[in-house]
Amino acid sequence: MVPLAQLAVAHGLRFGELDELLRSAFVEAARDAHADVLPHRAVSRVSATTGLNRREVARLMRMDSPEPAGRSLATELFTRWLSDPALRLCGSPRRFLARQGPAPSFESLAQSVTKDVHPRTLLEEMCRLGLAKFDDKLDVVLLQRDAFLPTGDEKRMFGIVGSNVADHLRAAVDNVLHESPDEDAAGTRHLEQALFADELSPESIGRMRPLIKQQWQSVLKELAPVVQKLIDEDEARGRQRKQRLRVGMYAFNGPMDVVPRGAANSDQADIESVRRRTK
Numbered sequence: 001m002v003p004l005a006q007l008a009v010a011h012g013l014r015f016g017e018l019d020e021l022l023r024s025a026f027v028e029a030a031r032d033a034h035a036d037v038l039p040h041r042a043v044s045r046v047s048a049t050t051g052l053n054r055r056e057v058a059r060l061m062r063m064d065s066p067e068p069a070g071r072s073l074a075t076e077l078f079t080r081w082l083s084d085p086a087l088r089l090c091g092s093p094r095r096f097l098a099r100q101g102p103a104p105s106f107e108s109l110a111q112s113v114t115k116d117v118h119p120r121t122l123l124e125e126m127c128r129l130g131l132a133k134f135d136d137k138l139d140v141v142l143l144q145r146d147a148f149l150p151t152g153d154e155k156r157m158f159g160i161v162g163s164n165v166a167d168h169l170r171a172a173v174d175n176v177l178h179e180s181p182d183e184d185a186a187g188t189r190h191l192e193q194a195l196f197a198d199e200l201s202p203e204s205i206g207r208m209r210p211l212i213k214q215q216w217q218s219v220l221k222e223l224a225p226v227v228q229k230l231i232d233e234d235e236a237r238g239r240q241r242k243q244r245l246r247v248g249m250y251a252f253n254g255p256m257d258v259v260p261r262g263a264a265n266s267d268q269a270d271i272e273s274v275r276r277r278t279k
Contacts, residue, residue, distance in 0.1 A: 026050045027060045074125040077113045078132075081143060083224030084109075096140045099123070106141040146217070167246045168192070198256050205253045212251045223247055 008018050030049040037045045047057045082093050087104055097106045099119075110119035123141060126132040133142045171190035178189060200208075227245065234241050 023052060023056070024060050024063065026052065027057060031061070073114050073117055074122055074129060074131065077110055077122055078126060078145075079220075079224060080113060080228065081109060082146070083220055083228070085225055093143060093146075096135075096142045099134070099139050099141055164246070164248055168248065168250070200253075208253075209251075212249075216249050219247070219249060 004018075007013075008015075027046055027050060030046040031042065033049065034042070034045045043054050043057050043061065046052070046061070047054045050057070052060075081087055081097075087094050087097070087109070094104065097104055097109065099105065100107045102108060106123060107119045110117075110122045113122075123132065123134060126141075127134060131143075131145055133144050134140075135142060171192045174189055175192055
């Protein structure tokens with residue numbers, strides 16, 4: 001909760017506003033937990049489950065839930081550019097594509113993502129996000145980044161933070177709360193593991209950063225084409241398509257004296273501790 005509070009304080013979000021969001025989330029979770037309760041008893045059941053009074057529960061239940069964010073075609077196009085084997089040269093993504101014409105071109109790439117939006121519109125959005133640049137003299141589109149970070153677009157940045165952190169937490173919570181025949185050999189439904197190391201110097205952290213970035217690029221290069229192939233196959237065969245997938249990777253470094261509360265006595269089986277002791 002401390003990092004969340006730090007983010008709220010840094011951006012002027014007062015406690016009352018965050019409290020309202022948390023109350024709504026509690027009510028939603030309680031309603032999901034008691035999905036079979038009769039409508040006329042729902043308020044009482046949710047109140048008993050959350051500890052919120054009935055009037056507050058009734059007010060929150062009347063509020064409309066926010067619409068889920070739709071997919072970003074521009075970022076989907078950007079990801080495909082980075083990962084499509086047909087758009088790679090010597091193991092790396094092509095740095096530029098002809099704007100029009102047969103594949104490989106920006107036009108053909110855009111149409112492989114969607115035929116409902118004109119390629120020029122997608123190009124303008126990618127340029128706005130700093131993902132690509134258009135050279136009108138050569139009539140080519142230049143790739144500007146190797147990863148998506150929408151600098152200057154605060155709403156989109158917070159959206160990415162929220163969706164990534166939420167799904168990471170969903171994976172961990174789901175592993176704790178549920179048992180399923182879909183479990184893997186480790187007894188978990190979702191992969192959620194981490195490597196932990198302490199007693200490192202700033203120089204060592206600096207040497208790790210490019211290696212970590214390289215590992216993520218390898219994961220992206222390996223998985224993205226497979227995922228896209230499965231998406232195309234599901235569509236071609238008319239399968240029911242109601243599942244979503246998020247595969248991520250994170251890395252963090254900070255001083256050893258700032259330790260999450262409770263972490264010192266943690267006995268989590270999914271964390272491999274690697275400690276380097278200097279005597």
